Amino acid sequence: MTGELGNKIDSLWEIFWNGGITNPLDVIEQMTYLMFIKDLDDTDNLRAKEAAMLGLPFQSIFAENVDIGGRVVDGSQLKWSTFHDFPANKMYSIVQEWVFPFIKNLHGDKNSAYSKYMDDAIFKINTPLMLSKIVDAMDELYSMMEELHQTDIRGDVYEYLLSKIAQSGVNGQFRTPRHIIRMMVELMDPNPKDSICDPACGTSGFLVASGDYLRERYKKEVLLDKQNRNHFMNDMFHGYDMDRTMLRIGAMNMMTHGVENPSIEYRDSLSDQNPDKELYSLILANPPFKGNLDADTISTDLQKMCKTKKTELLFIALFVRMLKIGGRCACIVPDGVLFGSSNAHKALRKEIVENQRLEAVISMPSGVFKPYAGVSTGILIFTKTNHGGTDNVWFYDMTADGFSLDDKRSSIKDNDIPDIISRFKNLEQEKDRKRTDKSFMVSKKEIEDNDYDLSLNKYKEVEYKAVxxxxxxxxxxxxxxxxxxxxxxxxxxxxxxxxx
CATH class of the missing domain: 1.20.5 (Single alpha-helices involved in coiled-coils or other helix-helix interfaces)
Structure with missing residues (x-):
């Protein structure tokens, strides 16, 4: 996030504030609607070009005639590129009376995630002048984003917006940094047949990144194979959360990224509300580490596997339950999960090592989640087998992720992520590495002898040089x-x- 871009968002935020929209969540929600409207136009044009290149039929969502509440209107009038040039009063009338109802009812299936969470969406921009100022500011913002040529600058904008919730003292959520999400997706290498779930999805960052990865790596398989395309659009992506605003943003985020009908649901994943068992082939998640839950709300299945009220342990037990046999998981955990000495901590680690197949533990520096939190975290990667299979576990000591580890998170040259991906995809070459290296293997027997401790410092050797x-x-x-x-x-x- 450059200073200039941050300043542009701050000035946009000020327009909302001066117009009477002062709740940070309301600002983000209204801005998200407008970003979605803008992205719909851009995405529709991109899909038209892709279809033409691949020789596929294409039906624009902005058809010549669009039915809005029983009234037929010219679809081109609903495009951002058309209405943004209109005088303020006309623009406001079109957006309020046509465009907003259009996006609320964009998905024909009333049971879809999008329809469910857009049903109670409200357009809160209250004057034509305010809307005109916002649209002009957003045009400038998008022009600036295009000039930067970064792969996920829109995600940076989202993160910057969401950081304002934390700064405002609201109980907001923060996104996992996109470069960490992307690293985890690349490590897991999803394929067109996968069924992917994030049981604590927030704004659907992991699901969006997985969809983008599949489009990049398996473009023909995903877009040209009818069965795969149907699976990609309707059955592949599943996300649960307990925040309706985040679910609404997540559903729009998925649709903007070309997934027509993701399964994004309001659900307490750790409760008996969630019956999912052996359904998914891939789980990617950064679950909340918010301490203890009320024991009465926790699923009895999870309590059998791990007798605890700690969310960070219960979520891992949940991942094991939700995965199919052979299903894979990459999840972020606080360091305490790796070395905690309680019976629940040990039981959970023993479950992953003895009954499943633990493959990797990646230790991340504490600054990765700044400015939101300074907690030290790691990534666990395992496969569900229910019959063990852990052999040698790969440990990696990440010390840099391409950004400074202070609150500013400025871009720097040091970055272990390409090395992590390269080494993980060539684990055969890791067996002879010394314990003083960035990565090394640890046998299951040694982990067992150390009470299933999975902290990197337990096994890493520090080379002391005589001075x-x-x-x-x-x-x-x-x-x-x-x-x-x-x-x-x-x-x-x-x-x-x-x-x-």
Whole structure:
């Protein structure tokens, strides 16, 4: 996030504030609607080009005639690129009376995630002048974003917006940094047959990144194969959360990224509300680490596997339950999960090591989640087998992720992520690495002997190099020499000052 871009968003935020929309969640929600309207136009044009290149039929959502509440209107009038040039009063009338109802009813299936969470959406921009100022500011913002040529600058904008919730003291959520999400997706390498779930999805960052990855790596398989395309659009992506605003943003986020009907649901994943068992082939998640839950709300299935009220442990137990046999998981956990000494901590780690197949533990530096939190975290990667299979576990000591580890998170050259991906995809070459290296293998037997401790420092060896210091007499002689030089220069300074 450059200073100029941040300033542009701040000025846009100020327009909302001056117009009477002061709740940070309301600002983000209204801005998200407008970003969605703008992205619909851009995405529709992109899909038309893709279809033409691939020789596929294409039906624009902005058809010549669009039915809005029983009234037929010219679809081109609903496009951002058309109405943004209109006078303020006309623009406001079109957006309020046509465009907003259009996006609320965009998905024909009333049971779809999008329809469910857009049903209670409200357009809160209350004057034509305010809307005109916002649209102009957003046009400038998008022009700036295009000039930057970054792959997920829109995600950066979202994160910057969401950081304002935390700054405002509202109980907001924050997104997992996109480069960490992307790394985890690349490590897991989803394929067109996968069924992907994030049981704590927030704004659907992991699901969006997985969809983008599949479009990049398996474009023909996903878009041209009818069965795969149907699976991608309707059955592949599943997300649960307990915040309707985040679900609404997540559903719009998925649709903007070309997934027509994701399964994004309001659900307490850790309760008996969630019956999912052995349904998914891939879970990617950064679940909340918010302490203890009320025991009465926790699913009895999870309590059998892990007798605890701690969410960070219960979510891992949940991932095991939700995965199919052979299903894979990459999840972010606080460091305490890796070395905690309670019976629940040990039981959970034993479950992953003995009954499933633990593949990797990646230790991340504590600054990764700044400015929101400074907690140290790691990534667990495992496969569900229910019959064990853990052999050697790969450990990696990430010390840099391409950004400074302070609150500013400025871009820097040091970045372990490409190395992590490269080494993980070539684990055969990791077996002979020394414990002093960035990564190394640890046998299941050694982990078992250490009470299933999965902290990197338990196994990493630090190489101490002997340093030869000169004798004390020589050091003292040097100090005397330095003192003599200081006295000489002080005397010269006093002479100069005496002449003034």
């Amino acid at each position: 030869d210091y000169p004798p004390t007499s020589e050091i003292m002689a040097n100090i005397r020499e330095i003192e003599k030089q200081i006295n000489l220069e002080m005397a010269q300074l006093e002479k100069l000052l005496g002449k003034l």
